[in-house]
Amino acid sequence: MSTILEAKDLCKSYVIEKRQNHVLKNVNLMVEEGEMVAVMGPSGSGKSTLLYSISGMDKATAGTVLFDGKEITSLSEKEMADVRLDDMGFIFQQMFMMKNLTIMDNILLPAIQSRKDNKSREEKVSRCEDLMRKLGIIETADHDINEVSGGQLQRACICRSMINNPKIIFADEPTGALNRTSSEEVIDELVRLNKEGTTVFMVTHDAKVAARCSRVIYIVDGNIQGEYNNTDNETKSQKEREKALNNWLMDLGW
């Protein structure tokens, strides 16, 4: 396995009311290809900032981020947009979608915009339908975004993040706005995608969700406090995995 994402001495500061606020402090981390990494931590610890900085959505104050061997912190806005479009997928807690488009058009939009591989529109539509079928939302293809449930909408967001075959999916609390059943459906899909080879880097509050990941990073006050390797527990039941993770988290003050 090779390293797909690497952060070196990553810092991020905000100025709030003339005061410098250091949200990320010299964060160093590596994500291997095919890994499913969860970032956990208390509110305000810098989880989302880490996700946005490491994914190139937000400029880091200092440090570098290497994505697929390329330093993305030095890329221009235009080059970064290309990377996001072709090689990264994003899932947000709030299930953002274009208000005036149908579910299918929303999913298809990045595919049509992408010039990565010279696929025809028909091929792109076919891939979109395949993804929707896999995630069980094909019947919502022509629906408006206000005509589907939250779980369906988040699965549509996963489809959109997958449409251009990204190397990595970034998810910011993907189950945060969902009920238990929908949460489980969504996380099942992410696990399935990961098993098919897509790297997943997500921020979550939910230990249940994190327990499904191969690695958990715990962050407090902008510093990585510890890493929990879950690969050893693959043979264990979900409950046992959760328990083990909870114990580790409690040790760190969760």
Next chain:
Amino acid sequence: MLFRILKKDLKRKKTMNVILLLFVILASMFVASGLSNVVTVLNGTEYYLDKAELGAYIIFTQGNAEDKKLEDILDKTEAVESYRLERAVYCGQENFEAKGELLESKGSTMLIPSGDNGLNYFDKENNIIGLVKPGHVYAKKTFLNRFKLEVGDTLTVKSGNTEKNLVIDGWFKDAPLGSEMLGNERFLMANEDFDDFYNDKEINLLSKGKGAYISSENEKDVAAAIVDVDGILFTAGRSLIKLSYIMSLLIAFIVLILSVALIIVAFVVLRFVINLSVTEDFREIGVMKAIGIRNGKIRGIYLVKYMAIAIIGTIIGGALSFPFGKLLIASVSDTMVLGNDNDIMFHIIGLVIVAALIGLFAWGCTRKIKRMSPVDAIRNGNSGERFKKKRSRGIRLKNHTERFLAVNDLLCKPKRYMSVFLSILICTLLVLTIVNTSNTMKSDSFAYTFGARGDLYTFSLKVINRLQAEGKEAELEYIKENEEKLAEAGMPCVIKHDIQYKYTLSFEGNEYKEGFQQGLQAMMEDYEFIEGSAPQNKNEVAITEVITSKTGLRLGDTFTMKYDDHDEQFLVTAIYQTMNNAGDMILMHPDADTDFSKMASSMMFAIKFTDNPDKKTIEERKAKVAEIFETKEKDVLNAEEYCVKNMGAADTMVAVQNLLLVITLIVVILVTVLMERSFMADEKTDIALLKAVGFKNSSIIRWHMIRFFICSVAAVVVALLISIPVTHLTITPIFKMMGLVSVEYKYNPVMLVLYPGIICAFTVLVSFLMAQCTRTIKSRDTANIE
């Protein structure tokens, strides 16, 4: 608590509130100035003539021998309430010089004193000119422009044994003869200077005369009473003077239409912004409902907010409306004093209307608060129970995402873009209507309305003065001679000449001193008849609709013509149209008896070539024609130039047309800037999301630009399609007032493409510049969106 919510709202929704405030300022500015201007224009000439104290009737006489008779008749006429007399000295083309050059004025020119208290004359700032300083003079703007004279230049006036070097103090507005249609030159000078000319015994008595400005309730009785006055050069009732300003009013009406258009644009956009800002607040409204605040209270917060913005906006807009309104009116009031006595009141009424309408819009838009539920706060404004399809199924996402997004937006929310569409449509339509009118006025469409048709037209005051003294036979001889000279030069032609006379006619016991038009060597086909058949023999005439309404003469009627030594019966065989004397004219057959001593004025010689030359050849013939007619080449005009000269206002129309284009562009810029800003505020989530999934700034900008491009193209295309019927509908009645019943409009395809093209290009350019602001929305903002 509610006050704190309101305060927080004003701070947090700064962009939207500022946009709303700007629209309120614009609306207030447009409505207040527009309302005042509408009143100003509708009362335009009445206000001006009252300010000038013109009265009901004016008479200009020539020759002082019968002076007493004029005053006697006026004294004896019961219908005359009062009158003012003003002395005048008539001049010719050899009387004026400046910068070492002879200034050949056209038509009769008058010197008038500033001390006779005849009328009020106004300077360019609309101040009454009191006494002109000795050695100084005021002239008409047209005169100064024609000879490129400026304030401070010296004008030399020579007549008889008197010569004066007068410093030009500026141009003045002359109520009776200031219009383009009755545009005789007058020079207002100090009483002392004038007396020197008036008392100069070397100046012919016929070159001295008087102007009488009569106050009366009964214009008709005054007209009947002065029939016997000798030496009458020109008479006109207040209605005719008013009519003569129709060109200025036509331009002023454009301001009126512009004001109305601006008012509509302001309200269309204002309603949209209020509606949008309420819709945008679905979350706050949902949360307030969730915590138990009642509908009435929530609505109250919004109403208070909108009324606060309305009050601030109308105060600022009201203050700006005064200079803005004056700017619009100033552009069209070179010949008139336009204004109204209740300017401030109309501004205040306009502002109250704006505030009331904002209240009404806010009341209407906040009604939807009742329908918003706490679920809206949770589900981003979509209750999840609404199954109404928003998207048109007619389009599919193909290869151009930006184009698709733009078209999809337009189809999903047509109401939102209707504001942009309507604003551009109204403004473009207005510009195109004026462009069409201006093109028509600059074309040769109206040549026949001034007299016989020709390929070239020319005039020499010296020749006319000579021929007037020598008589009709001498004139016909002169015409024949020139026809021969031109034929010898390889330019076979017929020369026609329209002469206007003043004769008294009697019909049903009433007498009228009317203008008669006769075209020497003219054919009846040269004129435009609306009804009946053209006069075929010397005792047949055609009349205009103005004459019909003035005298009651109709088709088939007979009237008595009072010649000096006998009476003759004339039969009305046709109704025709002319713009001479604002349509107050009777057309005589070329063989009818006329006497040059009754000549009031004459049109230019019309030269109709019989070898059908093309336009280029006609232009080449100007030099030879000038030589033969002993005039300058610049005074030989083709049909288009002839029309422009006679219409007078054609050049002003072009200036107004360009001013209108500038105002339209300003409105388009404002609407585009504010609408794009509103759209960006509303679509911040969508923009951030698109950026998060990898859309570049250029794609987002293109998406936004395409929407405005489609709106503007659709608007200008619709404007183009309806501009022709709209021009007919709005402008034809104005031409009708000028004596033209049927108008042949001329459309210039280049202009019809150029002006809408400029508007479209500006809209797209401004939307491009504004869309640059989307660069400030980052993909990171997805984390900050509530």
